[in-house]
Amino acid sequence: MSGVRTLVLGGSGLIGAHVVDVLRERGHAAVTAGRSAGDHRLDVRSATAEQLRAVLAGCDGVVMATRTDEQRPLPKPVYPALRRDMVEPVVRLFAAARAEGVSSGVLMGSYYTYFDRLHPEWRLAERHPYVRCRLEQAREGRAAGVPVAVLELPFVFGRAGDRLPNWAGPLDRWARSRFPLTAPPGGTAVTTARHVAEAAVDALESRSDADIPVADENLTWAEMIGRIAAAAGRPRAVRRLPAAVVRAALRGGGAVQRASRKESGVDPSHLAGLLLAELFVEPVTGRPVDAAIRESFSSR
Template sequence: MKTLAIGGTGFLGAHIVDSLLAAGHSVGVLSRSKARSAREVPESVDIIEGDLGLLDRPSLTEMMSGYDKLVYAAGVDERVRPDGDAREFYFRENVETCRNVLLAARDTEISHVVVLNSIFTCFNRLHPELKLTQHHPYIASRVAQSEMVIEVSRGHFVASVLEIPWVFGDTKGKPSQWSALVSYVRYTRRLVAPNGGAVAISAKNVGRATLGALSAPRVSARIPIGDCQLSWDDMLRQLAKLSGKNDVSVMRMPDSVFAGLMRMGSVTLRLIGEKSGLDFSRLGELLTREFDVDLAASQKLLDYGDPDIEPALAATVASVPDYRRAATWSRLAPFKFAAAA
């Protein structure tokens, strides 16, 4: 089995490549720098040098010829600051670029495609009253990407849109997206968390779920994945314990206070001229909810292994250098919970 992993050199891509190799796949990855990626991926991986944003459709088709399966783990998340209009930026990066790849894949022998999407797409289905696509450009792009993938796949290949939640685990030497949160837990005496929580998954299980999605599904579908659902205060307690702090209490923040802090964050971004894929003034109503996502169905379908999140949380803590700068991180505490998948 030959599988091409676009985005295979990133954080999640590295774990996906590991799962593919362990299952006996021959794996290729696309990289802007073959020399740099040669130091990051196993020797058996075929590195194709190229810039995804510059490849036209014939070049993409030629690149994918000879592969049986395709993993698309590229795109940008809400942490990437938009260049120009936010909605146009995210749609270009997450929808149009992906569309070009999938249209090119239709001219190959590829039978299964996996596209890494966002759990926000699932939240949008569960709670349309929040109007997430109207208020958050990043979420709008992920919902549009999901719809596009299903449409383009019809009659050509089976496409699984994996809705990725908050991911924890070994970063394999890359900077951790959870550095601020881990440092907050390490250096703050009294931890504070909002109500609500998040769906969580280990990076290893993202790899395993991707492997399962390349063979198990028979029809194209959107599939939310995850190991468990964690309240924010439970997440902080576990991270604190794994950081060596025992018997830590976490105080619940009133929703109105948290919403006010998020609005302050929104005002701050506007004042400094920063654009974002998420509207901070409306993040409170999203992050303080507890979403009832059916994880058992995808765990059974894709067979992605042990749902124990603690080893992944431990690996996340280990991936963040201990700088002992408590004062700095304490001042940033109100904004830790804006990080999302």
Template sequence: MKVLIIGGTGLLGFEAAKLLIKDNHEVISFALPPKPDYLDIPNNMEIIYKNYLELTDEEILRYMNGCNSLVFAAGIDERVEGSPPIYDLYYKYNISPLERLLPLAKKANIKSAVILGSYFSYFDKIWGKLNLTKHHPYIKSRVDQMNYALSLASDAFSVSVLEIPYVFGIQPGRKPVYTILVNELKKMKKRTYWPKGGTAMVTTRQVGEAIVGAIKLNKSGTYPLGYYNMTWKEMLTIFHEALGVPDKKVVTIPTWIYKLFARSIQKSYKKRNIESGLNLVKFGDLTSKNQFISKDIAAIKLGVSDDDIKPAIIASVKLSNEALENKIKLENMRYK
């Protein structure tokens, strides 16, 4: 089997690539130049260091020739902020690429596609009263991405959308996504004040397994990925341990207090003409819920195996802290 991965040197795409190669499959990938010197690229992984968005359809089709499956492990997440309307930026990098790639994949006789999405689209389905797509441009982009991708599914072309939760694990040389959260925790010197609620989570290796499993299962649909579930208090206690303050208490605050703090941040954004992908005030209604996903819903059927989540959390937090303290030079998320 030959698999084309968009974003094959990224945190999650690279995990899938390693597993596919270990299973004797061929992998070809697009990645933004230059070649990362911190990655140990397998000899039989072909990487094209080009911005695929700048290639012609004919060029992309040539690379797709002979491939059995397409994995989209690129795009941008809620950390990206900008001038309003921010949805346009999410559309440009999360949806517009699929409007080119998926029809081209079908034209190239690729049999399946796996899209790495967000678990927010799952909660949009089960908690409709929160109107997540109305209030949060990022979540709307993920739901629109999912709906567009699935609209192209057919008997001859399966489309799987992995709805991915918090992911822990590191890629040496790459800045973890948790630097923002770690920085907020460090600002609170004596105690950490956080709302109730919690989240589903997986390790990087487990996401790689889910991608490979979705390719092999070859069945269209959405796959809400979850394996471990922790309350924020449980998760942040591990964060504190990793930061060397294991006795620091996590104090659960009412959602309305969280919203007051969020409102002040949003006011500062507005003054600077910046829009976030998440309406931070409205987000309080979601983050204060237990955003849990049982492994029985999708992870098990995709062949995801058990892993050790606590060391993965600790590694992510420690590397985030090193980045904040400028102890090590790390690469930020790049999308252009």
């Protein structure tokens, strides 16, 4: 696969912008679409099949790099709203892609689906509507018959212009403050936007239909927060937060949501089990992430 044309939905975002760069570096043409920027103005969540076919015309590949805020509380039940925003657009997109002769696609997913396969006893899809929708995205998107690779992403560091990880702002303010830094037990896999983009283009070029976990390093929460503080110019020790405190705080958050008749895609009542676990992906690439952490949190 060389010199082909790919539509990147969310091409002005953090990951999408890097995907566009890698495509062009490898000699491919990239067309972008997004709600507020891009070659085409298009909200994939509400776009019709006809609108999707129009922007896919002449394309050989498609990458969906839009994002979903799984933490935002919504009126109960949250699942129908998440399915409408996450799953139904994917179904329409890949049906349109097949009709236009698109030969490969990539979805940006979550490493929660990796852990759902690895640890079925965690019952992630049952407990968290967001994880359920991620699994349905992959299954129903592939049903159209186009090879679709799903990149299962952990925390992603980096920047593209003024685009930063959506969770970077609160952590940046905390790291620069005079408040103590604390972290629970457990940890997470991490990667960079550039490495995600390279994995996406690799998948397009090979017409992969695999679930592909992407991870460069596994860090404890204390290690990650410590590196962020150093990048922000306020290096200091990170104190251990007792697991019991984490469980109590998240149970309280779940109770508040229930009292307000709201839900989020990741249920706070069951989130402690994730935060206190080692959300580590194996194998990791071993590629360094420090430069991308500095891009995300250094003084701007």
